[in-house]
Amino acid sequence: MPKRRCPRPQLVLLAFLLTACGGTGSATTGPxxxxxxxxxxxxxALQQAADACSRASGGRYTIRYDKLPRTADGQRQQLVRRLAAHDAGVDIMGLDVTWAPEFAEAGWIREWTGAQKDEVTADTLPAALETATWKDRLYAAPYNSNTQLLWYRDDLTPTPPHTWTELLAQADALAKQGKPHYVEVQGAQYEGLTVWFNTLVSSAGGSVLTPDASAPALGPPAVTAAGVIRDLARSPAADPSLANQMEDQDRLALESGTAAFEVNYPFVYPAMKADRPDLFPHFRWAPYPAVTPDRPAAVTIGGIDLAVGAYGHHPDLAHEATLCLRNHDNQLVNALKGGLPPSLRSLYTAPELTGSYPFAADVLTALDNASLRPRTPAYQNVSIAIAHALSPPSAVDPERTVADLSGQIKDALGSKGLIP
Structure with a gap:
């Protein structure tokens, strides 16, 4: 009788790895x-959306929600490392509204075309679509939008200010009365400081970059914007921790009773309701302060755009699943549970939203007049330059700071490659 041959160890190991990892047959042996x-x-809200869309697929796919780090920089870093390594396990990703140009230029995300593109664009706010577009091509589907309002206590100031000048005057008056008076804003050296500056520049009628994003624009509007930052930082309105303040610290300052105002995102509303029910009846909102009385603020739009990874094994299913994740029902849940404004216009008049989102009309108005952060694949470089030049806010010298910043932005735009 012939001897029985045992399989080669290498083949056994290969078979084991294919079985453990799903192998090439994973798409046919199950969802x-x-x-x-x-x-x-x-x-x-996100896990609920993943579960709902998994059920709605009829067994064709299951969405696994993988949590990125909490900070935007940490999120981007993890995605960049995975995509640079051609990681096939990144099927769908949530991009900050500034990342689409960079990721598209690198070839890391897939373009939306045809009927699926039409489905994304239908009912979606124009400014949100702009954040997901690069060189006239759509690379992501806006999941949620975001904008800032002025939040204040009406027991301290019954009539909200319309401009930054009025805001500082009201804060000064409250300080002289020995009452809570701080104006909370994002003054730390990070993305939030860039957003504050960009909003002020746009509100003054200018922009950070030229239309083709090849050079800094800045000019007098930027000097005006830097002057607003300097004036607040050197006034009684400034929280002593201004140079370290981010969104959540701003929220906590108002909840603790030391502040009278904050410019922040709508997540502060459900937080105040839950954390300080005694202060909540006096918690109100108003449009973001204008730089000049004759021009409404152009608040920098925020949000998350969903993109399909270039290296995943199931791009068609990923596009389909993305459409489900950002549909009407899931965006409504995300707004009600997570406090994140939708990217679909029709939701802003939906009774389910307006009942819990009494500021929906103000958010929509802000989004319809929104400004965008500088549109360039080198945005990360530009943002770092802005935040560095304006930190700490109390040291800002408008003319000199803007002149220095112009040179730093030129250097940022001329850099090669991607920041890791």
């Missing part, structure tokens, strides 16, 4: 697993 990388959500 495809789509990995969705997004910001960490404590409200449960």
């Amino acid at each position: 495809a697993t789509l990995d969705w990388y997004n910001f960490p959500d404590d409200s449960g």
Whole structure:
């Protein structure tokens, strides 16, 4: 009788690895697993959307929600490292509204075309679509939008200010009365400071970059914007921690009773309701302060755009799943649970939203008049330059700071490659 041959060890190991990892037959032996990388959500809205869309697929796919780090820089860093390594496990990803140009230029995300593109663009706010577009091509589907309002206590100031000048005057008056008076704003050296500056520049009628994003624009509007930052930082309105303040610290300052105003995102509303029910009846909102009385503020739009990874094994299913994740029902849940404004216009008049989102009309107005952060693949470089030049806010010298910043932005735009 012939001797029985045992399989080669290498073949056994290969078979084991293919079985353990799903191998090439995983798409046919069960539902495809789509990995969705997004910001960490404590409200449960994202997991609820992933579960709902998995059920709605009829067994064709399951969405696994993978949480990215909490900071935007950490989120981007993890995605960049995975995509630079051609990681096939990144099927869907939540992009900050500034990342589409960079990721598209690198070839890391897939373009939306045909009927799926039409479905994304239908009912979506124009400014949100702009954040997901690069060189006239759509590379992502806006999941949620975001904007800032002025939040204040009406027991301290019954009539909200319309301009930054009025805001500082009201804060000064409250300080002289020995009452809570701080104006909370994002003054730390990070993306939030860039957003503050960009909003002020746009509100003054200018822009950070030229239309073709090849050079800094800045000019008098930027000097005016830097003057607003300097004036607040050197006034009684400034929180002593201004140079370290981010969104959540601003929220906590108002909740603690030391501040009278904050410019912040709508997430502060459900937080105040839950954390300080005694102060909540006096918690009000108004449009973001204008730089000049004759021009409404052009608040920098925020949000998350969902993109399909270039290296995943199931791009068609990933596009389909993305459409589900950002549909009407899931955006409504995300707004109600997570406090994140939708990117679909029709939701702003939906009774389910307006009942819990009494400021929906003000958010929509702000989004319809929104400004965008500088549109360039080198945005990360530009943002770092801006935040560095304006930190700490109390040291800003408008003319000199803007002149220095212009040179730093030129250097940022001329840099090669991607910041890791």
